[in-house]
Amino acid sequence: MKMSGFKESKYNYITERGDQVYIYNTLHRSFLSLQKNLWEGFLDGNAETFTESEFSLLQSNGIILPKSVDERYIFKDIMQSSCLQSNEISLFLSMTSLCNLSCPYCYQDCRIENKEKRFIDSEKIDILCRYLQKSKANKVNVVYFGGEPTLDTEQLIYAIHRINSLEGKSVNNTLITNGYSISDSLIAEIKTHESFLVQITLDGDRRLHDSTRVTHAKAGTYDIIIKNVDSLVNAITGKVCIRINVASYDFKPYERAIDSLAERYGDRIQVGLAAVFSGQKRKNEPELKDIVDILDLIEYAQSKGYDTMPSIEYAPCVATMRNSFAVDENLNVYICPARLYEKSVGMITDDARFAIHDDEWYNAIYERKACVEMCIYGGLCYGGCVMSKLECRKDLFERLLPYVVENKIIKYQKAKGSQK
Numbered sequence: 001m002k003m004s005g006f007k008e009s010k011y012n013y014i015t016e017r018g019d020q021v022y023i024y025n026t027l028h029r030s031f032l033s034l035q036k037n038l039w040e041g042f043l044d045g046n047a048e049t050f051t052e053s054e055f056s057l058l059q060s061n062g063i064i065l066p067k068s069v070d071e072r073y074i075f076k077d078i079m080q081s082s083c084l085q086s087n088e089i090s091l092f093l094s095m096t097s098l099c100n101l102s103c104p105y106c107y108q109d110c111r112i113e114n115k116e117k118r119f120i121d122s123e124k125i126d127i128l129c130r131y132l133q134k135s136k137a138n139k140v141n142v143v144y145f146g147g148e149p150t151l152d153t154e155q156l157i158y159a160i161h162r163i164n165s166l167e168g169k170s171v172n173n174t175l176i177t178n179g180y181s182i183s184d185s186l187i188a189e190i191k192t193h194e195s196f197l198v199q200i201t202l203d204g205d206r207r208l209h210d211s212t213r214v215t216h217a218k219a220g221t222y223d224i225i226i227k228n229v230d231s232l233v234n235a236i237t238g239k240v241c242i243r244i245n246v247a248s249y250d251f252k253p254y255e256r257a258i259d260s261l262a263e264r265y266g267d268r269i270q271v272g273l274a275a276v277f278s279g280q281k282r283k284n285e286p287e288l289k290d291i292v293d294i295l296d297l298i299e300y301a302q303s304k305g306y307d308t309m310p311s312i313e314y315a316p317c318v319a320t321m322r323n324s325f326a327v328d329e330n331l332n333v334y335i336c337p338a339r340l341y342e343k344s345v346g347m348i349t350d351d352a353r354f355a356i357h358d359d360e361w362y363n364a365i366y367e368r369k370a371c372v373e374m375c376i377y378g379g380l381c382y383g384g385c386v387m388s389k390l391e392c393r394k395d396l397f398e399r400l401l402p403y404v405v406e407n408k409i410i411k412y413q414k415a416k417g418s419q420k
Contacts, residue, residue, distance in 0.1 A: 004045060005066055005067055005068070006042075006059075006064045006065065006066055006067060007064065007065060007066075007067045008042075008043065008063065008064055009025055009027065009028075009062055009063055009064065009065060009071060010071055010376065011025050011026045011027035011028070011062070011071070011075075011376055011378075011379060012024075012025055012063060013025070013026060013376065013401060013405060015402075015405055015406070015409065016036060017409065018036075019035060019036050019037070020033055020034065020035065020036060021033070021034050021035075021036050021039045022034075022405065022408070022409050022412070023039075023063055024401075024405050024408065025061060025062045025063055026376055026377055026378075026379045026380050026401075027062055027071075027074070027075055027078060027378075027379035028061055028062030028063075028078075028379075029313055029379070029380075030061035030062055030063065031405075031408050031412075032057070032058070032061055032063060033412060038050060038054075042064070062074075072373050075373055075378065075379060076373070078379065079315075079316075079368075079372075079379070079382060082315070082316045082321070083316050083320050083321050083322060083365055083382075084321075084322050084365070085321075085322075085323065086136050086137065086322075086323060087136065087137055087138055087139060088137050088138075088139040088140075088141065088323060089132065089135060089137040089139070089140050089141065089323045089324070090141040090142075090143075090318060090321065090323065090324035090325075091132075091140065091141065091142045091143070091324070091325065091326075091327065092143045092145060092318065092325070092326035092327070092337040093120075093128070093142055093143065093144055093145070093159065093326075093327055094120070094145060094146050094147060094149075094326065094327065094328045094329060094337075094340060095119065095120050095144055095145070095146050095147065095149035095151075095152065095155065095156055095159065095329070096118065096119045096120065096146045096147040096148065096149065096151050096152060096329060097118050097146065097147045097328070097329065097341065098118075098119070098146070098147045098148065098151055099146060099147045099148040099151075099178075100148050100151060100178070100180055100181060100215060100216070101148070101178050101180065101213055101214065101215060101216075101221065102214055102215065102216050102218075103203075103212055103213050103214075104212060105212070105245070105247060105276050118328075118329040118330070119151070119152050119155060119329060120155060120159070120329040120330075121155070121329075122155065122158055124329065124330065124331050125155070125158060125159045125162055125163075126162070127331060127348060127349075127350060127352050128163075128327070128331060128348060128352075129162050129163060129166060130352035131348050131352040131353070131354060132163065132166055132169065133166050133167065133169070134352065135323075137169070137323060138168065138169060138170060139169065139170045139171075139172070140163065140166065140169050140170070140171045140172070141171075141172045141174075142163055142171065142172070142173055142174070143174045143175075143176060143337075144156060144159065144160070144173070144174070144175045144176070145175075145176040145177075145337065148177065148178055148180070148181070149175065149176070149177055150177050150180075150181040150182060150183070150186065151181065153181070153183045153185060153186050156175075156186065157185060157186060157189045160173065160189055160190070160193070161189065164193055170195075171193075171195065172195045173190075173193055173195060173196040173197070174196075174197045174198075174199065175190070175196070175197070175198045175199070176199045177198065177199070177200060178200065178201060178213065178221070178225070179200035179201070179225040179228050179229060180215075180221050180224055180225055180228070181228075182228035182231060182232060184231075187231060187232060187235045187236075190232075190235070190236060191235050191236060196236065196239055197239050197240075197241060198232055198236070198239060198240050198241070199240075199241045199242075199243055199272075200225065200228075200229060200232075200240065200241070200242055200243070201213070201242075201243045201244075201245055202222075202225070202242055202243070202244050202245075202257055203244070203245050203247070204244065204245075204246075204253035204254050204256070204257050205253045205254075205256040205257045205260065206220075206222040206223070207253065208253040208254075208257075209221070209222045209225075209257075210222050212247075213225075226264075229242070229265075229269075233265055233268050233269055237268045238267075238268060238269075238270075240268075240269045240270070241269065241270040241271070241272055242261055242269055242270070242271050242272070243272045243273075243274055244257055244258070244271065244272070244273050244274070245274055245276050246273055246274065246275050246276065246288065246294050246297060247275075247276040247287070247288065248287055248288070249287055249288070249293070251294075251296065251297050251300070254273070254297055255297070255300055258271065258297075258300060258301050258304055258306075259304070262304040262305065262306070266305070267305060267306075270306070270307075271301050271306040271308055272308060273294055273297055273298055273301060273308060274291070275288040275289075275290055275291050275293055275294050276288060290396055291310045291396075291400065292310075292396065292399045292400050292403075295310070295403060298310060309404070309407060310400060310403070310404065312380055312397060312400055312401055312404050313380055314380060314381050314382075314385065314393070315379070315380060315381050315382035315383075316382055317336070317382070317385060318335070318336050318337065319335040319336040319364045319385075320364055320365060320382050320383075321365070322365050326339070326340055327348065328340055328341065328344075330347075331347055331348040331349075332344040332346075332347050333345055333346040333347055333348065333354070333356070333361075335360060335361060335364045343358070343360065344357075344358070345357065345358040345360050345361040346358065346361060368382065368383045369383045369384070371383075371392070375394065377393065377394060377397040377401075380393075380397060381393050381397070
């Protein structure tokens, strides 16, 4: 096929460095390096710019496409294929609406105000497992959360064991916990499963953490959590992620936390950083707007050896996927874990059927804002986020994409240099 019959993708984000161009395609999420003169030759219509293999690589990565194809249809095909896939289920399972901590920025207002304090029971777990077993999905991603999922360790262990015993299903496990109540029996169960990540949150160094992540009696929790992290890291090295919540422009407490983690655990843990944004704050307005505000802190973590990078590939999120959802302790279904107890759109029935009773479910999957198809960032967001409550993320992408691409370039150049 002649190159003259092809055009460049409108989703290409291009950065020039000397005689090279680096192209990140936001729709296909591909990243390629090309000689600048060859790329410019293609744009000028020179028919023999690339070799056949190079030309094929550009096509397969979505960098170029036939002039006769409207790229909006490719966008729709990729988007709907992602949202409607049936071979994988992603499930957020709330083990309880209760929590043993009282963090001031907790976004789960509906959980906190919920008067029916509940735990999931074995019968509900069995029903959920029957639903998962008869589904067409061969892969199950499950996130155990709450409330605080470790408050009933026996039921948490039961759920982990039952879900990982599904026949013919590959299971990936994530436990999101505050880390305050980690028992030896829970660690023993976690060790038996190859695919298991435990995420625990710190709010900075000991002093800052103990002023925000407190018990209901307002007692600090740092020392107990670190002791439990020690036990987890020794048992499942490399599978513990410490998430540091950042709520202030004063980065010193967070830098001290990173220093302490690096000294204590080194590369035996993962470290993530997250800005406490307005959708999470109940009592006080946060200083930070979004992840861009903490890029300097992210670079500090990188300097300590942690592969910490902000993501720009938000879509498809739980709310837009047919086989992704959250369930509470009574197996009520929600489009997003951030909507837990706020508005149920369906339920998993006693006979293990997935029953939808609200149009919000279908709207989240099939309806998109008009701007999505027209925007270079449409393939990264699919129209926004339920949890962050942002109408448009264009401003975020415009500020964050150059940073992410620059890091891709640095990694590419380092890898290329190491091969010489």
